[in-house]
Amino acid sequence: MATWADIQSWDHNAIIEAEDLIEDEVREAREIIADLEHAANDIRSQGEGPDRMRQRLTEIQDKLDSRLNELTEYALATAELHGYVSRVVAKRKSAWEVAAEIGAEIxxxxxxxxNIPEREKTTVAQCKYDELFDTIADAIKIATEAEDTVGPRYKALADGKYAMSEGRHSESAGxxxxxxxxxxxxxxxVWWALLSESEREALINRDPEKYGNLNGIDMASRAKANDLVLNGRIDAAGNRIPGTSLIEKTENELKKVEGQIEALHNAGIPLSPFLGQRHEALRNRLADLQALERNLQNDSELRLVALEPGKLGENVRAAIAIGDVDNAKHVTTFVPGMTTSCRRSTDLNLRYAxxxxxxAETAGGAEEGSVAxxxxxxxxxxxDPWETADPSVAFPGKAQAGAEKLNxxxxxxxxxRSERGMDVHQTPVTHSYGSLTGGFAMRDIGADVVDDFVYTGSPGSAVQSVGTLGVDPEHTWVSAIPLHDAVQGMGPDGTFGRDPKELEGIGHLSGDATGGDGYNSDPNxxxxxxxxxxxxxxxxxQHNYSLEDIGEVIAGKKERL
Structure with missing residues (x-):
């Protein structure tokens, strides 16, 4: 089991350097194997001499296959370790920050x-202490999981016991x-970067549902996969294959159910609750998909970078990018709150994005085209609980589930971006219940993943101390409009965390949105x-100073007052 002392020397930057070295070796080995394969195929002569040459080349290739497989496993195991170490480093830093905030020593x-006087151990201070205790425990737990998971992978390699079936004749050699x-x-x-373009293309075409939502690949590939899912597969001639799009499949299912409902109606048989619920669920799914389709068709700049229809009865989950997420200098991810669905929120969320x-370009001075x-x-x-009698907005469960996906x-x-040696300035801008989701996500985010984090209209921060978030407290912000935003801080501190505007050490952005088109100044x-x-x-x-301040954060220009 890992200890707190063990993880004090953990450094994710050293892991990144090791990753780069191993990947270079893998690329070189793949090139050598491919060259040898071509050389073997070029030996067309017959007879004892050529046969011995072919046999010797085969022996060499078999050995290289084994070495390449081991190098690949080293690369992937080191990448897995990188993820663990990054999270441990973030937790360790959070623990130090919270400890300093409450005057404790680890x-x-x-x-x-x-060792502070009892009178100074306020309820808030005690909650921070509890959060500090949990953060230390989390760091040790993650480190132990890393040892238990990655350790055996390295040991198998060291002992010569690692074996992988993929060789030079597999779809992706080595x-x-x-x-x-x-x-x-x-x-x-790491794996995606080692593949060739043709290998990636084949995977996207084979399983677009998977690769349209696979975290860690480029967003252009995700968008290409999701286009195939939403709009249908493409044949060799470049035409859509009828019946393969998710929209068509949903339309067909809906027509089938509507036919069943009509038959029941004509026969004077009451509609069963199950069939009625299925009908409504299919109508909602189709409306979600059509909202996505409409926006994507109307703006060529948009890319569908996530698409999960989920279980029937759930909302379609999606993400639409504006601009080039793979290459933009600044990337902001807008996380909305209660009542979000593609059918009712896509237009609005794209407008806000x-x-x-x-x-970011005007108030923040970011170069045009540098922000996605x-x-x-x-x-x-x-x-909305008033529309559905669903009380889930009063609990953190959906935020915690969403946090894992957002993370x-x-x-x-x-x-x-790191795999390609490119920096990116990431800023999640979170709103309403989405800010609770974002807060929970930041509690477990790896070091250096997020550069700035913004709460707006937040019912709760998901933390007791700003230090608990895996983001530099100097780059954690809140905007709070003082008039007619009663959502702020309405969640219970015990389950939603404290109101972010009350967190000590957080940066306060302007809450002045009076110049915004639609702002309501009527006190009643x-x-x-x-x-x-x-x-x-x-x-x-006029000015919406709240939006302008958020823009400065996204552009990396906002400074503490």
């Missing part, structure tokens, strides 16, 4: 010495022919009237 064994579901985004990025890009934004509707957001998505962006208006005003485009000649 001993070499991981024990917390908190590499796994398909992504393993257990791989982390870091492993996926565009406004974020515009604010993602409207991330990739989790099952809670519905993987953001880590995938970072790992692919609904108490939620300005809940989304953070993202309203400014009226001509």
């Amino acid at each position: 001993t070499e064994s991981g024990y917390i010495k908190w 590499l796994a022919d398909d992504a393993d579901p257990s791989w982390s985004p870091e492993e996926v990025s 565009r406004n974020l890009i515009h604010a 934004a993602v409207a991330w509707m990739g989790y099952e957001a809670p519905p 993987g998505f953001l880590t995938g962006i970072h790992s692919w 208006a609904d108490k939620y009237a300005n809940h989304s005003a953070y993202f309203y485009e400014a009226k001509k000649g």
Whole structure:
């Protein structure tokens, strides 16, 4: 079992350097094997001499196959270790920050010495202490899991017991022919980078549902895969294959159910609740898909970078990118809240995402084209309880489930860029229940994955201390509109975390959205009237200072006052 003392020397930067060296070796070995294969095929003469030459080349190739497989396993195991170490480093840093905040000391064994007067141990301070205890425990747990998971992989290699079936005649010589579901985004990025373009293309065409949502590959490939899922496969002549699109499949299912309903009606038989629920679920799924299709057709700049239909009855989960996520200097991911669904929210979330890009370019001074934004509707957001009698918005469960998906998505962006030796400035901008989702995601994010993090209209931060987040506290921000945004802090501190605007050490952005087109200044208006005003485009000649400040954060230009 790992100890707190063990992880004090863990350094993810050293792991990255090792990854790069091993991957270079893998690429070189693949090239040599391919050259030898060509050489063997060029020996066309017959007779004893040529036969011996072919046999010798085969023996050499078999040995190289084995060495290449071992190198590939080293590369993937090191990538998996990178993911673990990155998370441990972030947790370790969080623990130090929270300890400093409450005046505690963490001993070499991981024990917390908190020798302050009892009168200073307020409820908030005690909650921070509890969070510190959990953070240390999490760091040790992750480190132990790394030892238990990655350790045996290295041992098998050291003992000469590693074996992989893929050889030079497999679809991807020396590499796994398909992504393993257990791989982390870091492993996926290494494997994907080692594949050739033709190998990647074949995988996308073979299983677009999988590769359209695989964290760790490039977003262009994800979009290509999701296009095949949404709009249908393409034949050799470049034409769509009828009946293969998710939209068509859903339409056909819906027509079938509607036929059953009509038959029951004509026969005077009451509609069963099951059939009625299925009908509604199919209508909602089709509306979700059509909303995505409509927006993608109307704007060639958009890319569908996530598409999960989920179980029937759930919302379609999706993410649409504006701009080039794979190459943009700045990437912001907008995470919306309650009632989010593709059918009712795609247009709105894309408008807000565009406004974020515009604010980054104007208020933040980012170069035009250097900012990409993602409207991330990739989790099952809670519905309006007044419309559905579903009380899930009052609980953190959907946020915690969504946090895992958001974490993987953001880590995938970072790992692919890192794999290519490219920096990216990532800023999730979270809103309402989506800010709770974002907060939970940041609690377990790896070091350096997210550069800036923004809460807006938040019911709760998911933490008791800003230090618990895996983001530099100096780059964690909150915007809070003072009029008609009653969502702020409405969640219970015990389950939703504290109101982010109350967190000590957080950066405060402007809450002045009075110049936003749609801002409601009527003191008697609904108490939620300005809940989304953070993202309203400014009226001509006026300013939405909240949006402008968020834009400065996205552009990496915002400084603490």
